[in-house]
Each structure stands twice: as C-alpha cells, then as structure tokens.
Amino acid sequence: IFCCLNSECDSIINVLHTLSDVQTMLAEFKSEYRCFKYFEECDSFIRPEVFSVGEHPVLNNKSTTQHPVLALKKIEIQKIPLRRVLQKFLELPNVYNILQQYLQEEDSKPSSVLSNVFQGSLWQSMKTKFGNRTVFPLYMFFDDFESCNPFGSKAGIHKIGAVYVSLACIPPEYSSILENVFLAQLFYSKDRTTVGNGKIFSKLLEEFKYLEEYGIEVHISSKRYLLGDNLGLNSILGFNESFNANYFCRICKTSKELSKIQSIEDFNTLRTINNYDEDSRNLSFGIKQICIFNDLRFFHVVENISVDLMHDLLEGVLRYDMAHILNNLISKKFVSLPLVNSRIKFFKFSEADIGNPIPIIKIEHLQKNYLTLSASEMLAFVVYFGILLGDRVPDNDEVWEFYLNLHRIIHIITSRTISRNAVELLKTLIDNHNKDYCALFNDSLKPKHHILVHYPTVILKIGPPRLIWGMKYESFHKTLKNFAGAVTTRKNIIATLAVKQQLKLSSRFLSVRGIDDNICLGPCEGLISQLPEFFVIERLLNSHLITFNSNEAVIVNWVKINNIKYKEGLCLQFTENDIPDFIKIKFIFHINNEIYFVGCLIYTIGYNTHIQAYEIRDEIICDSKISPNNFKLIPSRNMLNRKPSNIHYTADVMIVEV
Numbered sequence: 270i271f272c273c274l275n276s277e278c279d280s281i282i283n284v285l286h287t288l289s290d291v292q293t294m295l296a297e298f299k300s301e302y303r304c305f306k307y308f309e310e311c312d313s314f315i316r317p318e319v320f321s322v323g324e325h326p327v328l329n330n331k332s333t334t335q336h337p338v339l340a341l342k343k344i345e346i347q348k349i350p351l352r353r354v355l356q357k358f359l360e361l362p363n364v365y366n367i368l369q370q371y372l373q374e375e376d377s378k379p380s381s382v383l384s385n386v387f388q389g390s391l392w393q394s395m396k397t398k399f400g401n402r403t404v405f406p407l408y409m410f411f412d413d414f415e416s417c418n419p420f421g422s423k424a425g426i427h428k429i430g431a432v433y434v435s436l437a438c439i440p441p442e443y444s445s446i447l448e449n450v451f452l453a454q455l456f457y458s459k460d461r462t463t464v465g466n467g468k469i470f471s472k473l474l475e476e477f478k479y480l481e482e483y484g485i486e487v488h489i490s491s492k493r494y495l496l497g498d499n500l501g502l503n504s505i506l507g508f509n510e511s512f513n514a515n516y517f518c519r520i521c522k523t524s525k526e527l528s529k530i531q532s533i534e535d536f537n538t539l540r541t542i543n544n545y546d547e548d549s550r551n552l553s554f555g556i557k558q559i560c561i562f563n564d565l566r567f568f569h570v571v572e573n574i575s576v577d578l579m580h581d582l583l584e585g586v587l588r589y590d591m592a593h594i595l596n597n598l599i600s601k602k603f604v605s606l607p608l609v610n611s612r613i614k615f616f617k618f619s620e621a622d623i624g625n626p627i628p629i630i631k632i633e634h635l636q637k638n639y640l641t642l643s644a645s646e647m648l649a650f651v652v653y654f655g656i657l658l659g660d661r662v663p664d665n666d667e668v669w670e671f672y673l674n675l676h677r678i679i680h681i682i683t684s685r686t687i688s689r690n691a692v693e694l695l696k697t698l699i700d701n702h703n704k705d706y707c708a709l710f711n712d713s714l715k716p717k718h719h720i721l722v723h724y725p726t727v728i729l730k731i732g733p734p735r736l737i738w739g740m741k742y743e744s745f746h747k748t749l750k751n752f753a754g755a756v757t758t759r760k761n762i763i764a765t766l767a768v769k770q771q772l773k774l775s776s777r778f779l780s781v782r783g784i785d786d787n788i789c790l791g792p793c794e795g796l797i798s799q800l801p802e803f804f805v806i807e808r809l810l811n812s813h814l815i816t817f818n819s820n821e822a823v824i825v826n827w828v829k830i831n832n833i834k835y836k837e838g839l840c841l842q843f844t845e846n847d848i849p850d851f852i853k854i855k856f857i858f859h860i861n862n863e864i865y866f867v868g869c870l871i872y873t874i875g876y877n878t879h880i881q882a883y884e885i886r887d888e889i890i891c892d893s894k895i896s897p898n899n900f901k902l903i904p905s906r907n908m909l910n911r912k913p914s915n916i917h918y919t920a921d922v923m924i925v926e927v
Contacts (some may be wrong), residue, residue: 317767361783519716532703583644585717624649655880791827
C-alpha cells in the first residue's frame with residue numbers, strides 16, 4: 270500500500286519507521302521456541318514437569334511385520350512445580366498481605382460462628398504445632414473429566430484426572446475467581462487404574478512434603494485439606510470407589526444395609542486413626558489400600574475429612590427428594606406437570622438469582638423418581654420451589670413440610686457463615702429429613718443421604734461446606750475442555766493442556782496482577798450533575814463524606830464486581846435484623862474509581878415460612894420522589910451481602926429470596 274503512495278512524504282516515512290521498529294521488537298518472538306524462551310527468562314512461565322511412573326503394553330501400529338507386535342509405552346504424568354507457582358503468586362502485589370490479614374481476622378473471630386476452616390476444630394488443634402511459623406492451609410481437589418465428547422466413540426480413552434489446589438486464606442470474595450485456583454497435576458485416568466495411587470501421586474506427594482518441611486522462599490509452610498466429589502475422594506484416599514460396596518463411607522464404618530435407615534451420626538462407628546490402622550492392615554471395612562497422603566506430617570485421612578455439597582446434595586440427595594415431592598403433589602392433584610412446567614417457563618429468572626435457569630421437568634424423570642438437573646439448576650429449583658408452587662399447596666401438608674425442612678437444610682449448608690447453634694439445628698433437621706423420607710415415600714435412604722448425617726461434624730471441623738464445594742474447581746474443567754477443543758489432535762493431550770494453562774498463568778505473572786476487585790463497568794448514562802435529583806443526591810454523597818468532581822462522577826447502566834452483576838431494579842440487603850432491610854437499586858455511580866449504589870427503601874412485611882422468602886410491599890419502591898428519607902446510598906465496599914436479590918411477583922405479593 271505504502272509503495273503506491275509518495276514515499277517522500279514525512280508522515281509515510283514516520284509510519285514506515287514505526288512499523289520497522291515494531292518488526293524489530295517482535296523479531297524475538299518469531300518462533301514458538303523463542304516465545305517460550307522469553308517467558309522463561311522473565312520467570313513468568315513455569316513449565317510443567319513430565320515424569321514417567323510406569324509402563325504398559327500397547328500395539329505397535331508401525332511394525333512392518335505381518336503379526337501384531339506389542340511394545341512398552343511409558344506412563345507419564347504432567348506435574349506443575351507448586352512451590353514456584355505459590356511463590357510467584359504470593360509475591361504478586363498485596364497478595365501476601367491480604368492473605369495474612371484475612372487469616373488473622375478469621376483466626377481471631379469468636380468460636381461461636383464458623384466462617385472458614387480457621388474456626389474449625391481441625392485447625393484449632395493443629396495450629397499449636399506450627400509455633401511462630403506463618404502457615405497457609407492448602408485445599409486440594411481431584412476429579413476426572415472427559416477431554417472429548419463424553420458420548421462419542423472415544424469416551425473414556427482420553428479421560429483425564431486433574432488435581433487443583435487453592436489457598437484457604439483467600440477472602441471469599443476472591444476465592445471463587447478461577448485465576449486463584451492452580452493446576453497441580455494432569456494424568457490419564459486409565460493410568461491410575463494401571464499403576465495405582467502410589468505411583469500416580471508420588472511426585473505430588475513429594476511436592477507437598479517439600480512445602481510442609483521447607484516452605485518456600487517467602488517463608489511460608491503449607492498444610493493441606495483434601496476435598497472433591499465422593500467418588501474422586503474415595504478413589505485417591507484408598508477407599509472403595511463404588512457406593513454399592515458394603516462399607517462405602519470414608520467417614521464411618523456403617524454398613525450399607527444400616528445406612529438405608531440411618532438418620533443420625535453414630536459416633537461409635539466413626540473412623541479413627543487406631544481403627545483405620547487396624548482395618549488398613551486387613552484391607553477391611555471398605556479400605557482397598559493405605560492412603561498415601563498419610564505420609565504427610567499434618568494430614569491423616571480420618572482427621573482431614575471433607576464433603577462436597579455439590580455432589581452430595583445438588584447432584585445427589587435433591588435429585589431423589591425433589592422427584593418424590595413432585596410426584597406426591599401431583600398425585601394429590603395440587604399441581605400437574607404441565608402447570609409446573611408452565612410456571613418454570615414463565616419464571617422471571619435473572620443473573621441475580623441463585624443457580625442457573627430451571628429446565629423443563631420431564632415425565633421420564635418423575636417415573637424414575639430421579640430428577641436429572643445440573644447442580645446449579647437443582648439449587649435454583651429447590652430455592653425457588655416455594656415461590657413457584659407454594660400457593661397451590663395448603664398449610665400443614667406433610668410433604669410440603671418435608672420440603673420446608675429440606676429448604677432449611679440447604680439454607681444452612683450453603684451459608685457462608687454458620688453459627689454453632691445452627692449446626693445443632695442442622696442435626697435435628699437432617700434427623701427429621703431422613704426419617705420422613707423413609708416414612709413418606711416408602712423408600713430407603715441412598716448413600717448420599719447417609720453422607721448428609723456427617724455434615725454437622727464436618728462443619729465443626731473445617732467450617733462452611735460452601736467454601737470447599739467442587740463447583741469452582743469443576744469450572745476449571747471447562748477451561749481445560751476449551752483448551753482441548755481448540756486443538757485437533759489428542760496425542761499427549763495432557764501435555765498440551767498443562768502448557769496452555771501455564772501460559773495463561775504466565776500472562777498473570779507478567780502483568781503483575783495480584784488480588785483486587787475486578788470491576789467491569791456498563792455503558793455510561795451521563796453525569797450525576799445532569800440528574801434532576803442532583804441536589805438531593807449531592808446531600809446523600811456529602812453525608813458519607815464523599816467528595817467528587819461533578820464533571821467526572823458518572824452514572825453507569827450496570828457494573829460487575831468480581832463477576833457479580835448489579836443493575837437497576839435489583840435489591841441489596843443492608844441490615845441483619847430479624848426482618849432485614851432492603852433497597853431497590855435506582856442508580857449506580859462511578860466516583861473516584863469507587864462504586865456507589867443509590868436505591869429506594871423497601872418495606873419488608875415479614876418472612877413467609879410457607880414459601881421460605883421475604884414478602885415486601887411496593888408502596889415505597891414505586892416512582893417516589895428522591896429524598897434523604899426514602900433513599901439510601903451504599904458504597905460497594907460496605908455491602909452487607911455482596912449477592913444482590915431479584916424481586917419476584919406472585920398473584921398478590923412481591924417476594925425477595927435471600
């Protein structure tokens with residue numbers, strides 16, 4: 270193009286010089302080799318390490334003979350050097366300080382409320398062993414995923430085992446962000462069956478031992494908790510992987526037959542270090558092999574217990590419970606399946622609502638007494654079930670009472686903070702739930718129902734289950750699956766995925782991006798000073814000692830803070846009274862790089878126990894004239910509950926679910 274123009278023109282010459290400079294600058298990245306070399310010299314790319322852990326026979330397709338020829342192929346794993354990853358992460362701006370401050374705040378909280386692992390009995394018993402060292406607990410998650418179509422002809426062949434880790438002392442507003450979860454190891458699932466846990470996890474175990482013994486250069490030692498779905502945990506911890514086994518529970522030694530009617534935890538059957546040692550010698554009571562992670566100084570499989578509410582409840586207990594509840598309500602002619610699906614179809618679901626949009630309920634699922642919904646869909650279905658159908662069911666219906674009891678269980682278990690009194694209440698609720706399930710539906714309890722009886726004990730040990738559920742870790746699977754979908758070959762796919770993930774992490778290290786609020790602003794709707802109500806809003810801002818330049822303070826249509834979206838019309842809770850107070854967002858201001866919500870006050874009528882939600886009145890939230898008496902300003906950093914709520918409308922009331 271430039272050849273066709275006047276090459277003596279000064280502006281053209283300047284452009285050509287600029288392009289030449291850019292070309293010279295990019296010459297260092299002409300090849301993939303040079304790119305990797307540059308990233309490694311910058312100490313941002315931490316290359317995955319390849320280890321051979323065994324061999325297995327394969328058919329040699331390249332043989333020139335007429336007969337089949339077997340060859341030995343190495344079994345390899347891809348392991349990430351965690352000590353370097355954690356070191357680089359903790360050296361990012363503010364990361365160490367934020368984690369240390371959060372740990373100290375949580376560690377100093379009263380023991381009456383559990384908001385993290387630090388108030389649990391496990392941490393309290395172990396922290397005395399650390400002396401003056403700074404110790405950050407480490408979570409580990411293991412699960413398998415399909416890198417190909419799970420229903421295709423290659424299903425299972427390229428199934429991958431993935432191990433992720435995250436730090437327990439990352440504040441909850443940042444812990445669910447995927448970039449704060451780190452890949453630790455990848456391997457082919459079938460290889461674990463071939464060589465066993467001992468060899469597959471041997472290098473990872475060495476890494477944990479190093480962190481435990483020596484720490485890393487920022488003088489931090491680490492301690493681990495294992496968590497994941499039940500099948501995944503049972504498999505790597507040495508227990509029976511099948512729930513059909515007679516002793517399937519990794520927490521206790523209750524037989525499968527007894528678990529079908531058990532409603533409370535039997536302390537006499539809990540696994541202890543002593544009975545575990547005896548059972549592991551005999552490989553009895555569900556133990557297939559000794560847990561290799563017991564070699565770590567601060568870990569034992571019967572002490573560091575955990576659960577996963579995603580698999581236990583959302584994809585377990587609730588699939589059975591909700592099918593039985595629906596079938597019963599339909600049989601009593603309170604509702605019909607077309608009515609249920611009609612209300613689901615027209616349910617006003619927004620990004621502020623809990624879970625994912627609820628799908629149509631299929632008749633085949635009801636016939637099998639098993640609803641096949643995803644974890645997020647099931648969570649939404651249970652939470653909003655009362656709003657959807659509560660008006661069709663009379664008070665004191667025994668099956669509806671069963672649902673209300675179930676809703677209370679879910680509310681406690683999914684809470685970010687749980688009081689010890691709530692744990693005692695949870696024991697009673699689970700006891701009633703399991704007894705009523707057998708009595709009302711003439712059905713025996715499933716293994717996931719049995720796992721539920723251990724939840725109070727686990728909460729007292731390691732805090733709220735929501736902080737350790739598998740939802741965020743399984744979201745990491747999606748990232749790796751997307752990487753797999755972008756390449757056409759499956760040859761050594763675990764190496765490809767490990768390198769791509771480490772390149773993604775390299776980008777973060779190169780940009781020196783620590784832990785901070787990730788704020789994304791929607792379209793600008795104008796200046797605050799242009800609003801007709803500006804003088805009243807100015808008084809609100811001044812009452813919070815907020816100074817601003819009227820030519821820079823703007824109104825935005827919506828804002829996302831750490832992947833949570835806020836927009837006009839959603840509700841924010843700003844008190845924790847018995848009857849909480851809400852505002853309905855009317856304006857979102859961006860002032861001096863801070864976000865402020867201005868909303869009209871909502872009159873809360875009370876809590877409707879029949880539908881498990883708050884009733885509100887729309888008299889105040891209609892198009893009221895803004896005044897300091899009926900409007901409130903909430904800075905985003907001072908939000909009581911970071912999750913906004915949507916307003917739902919029934920025939921005669923307005924509902925807010927918190």
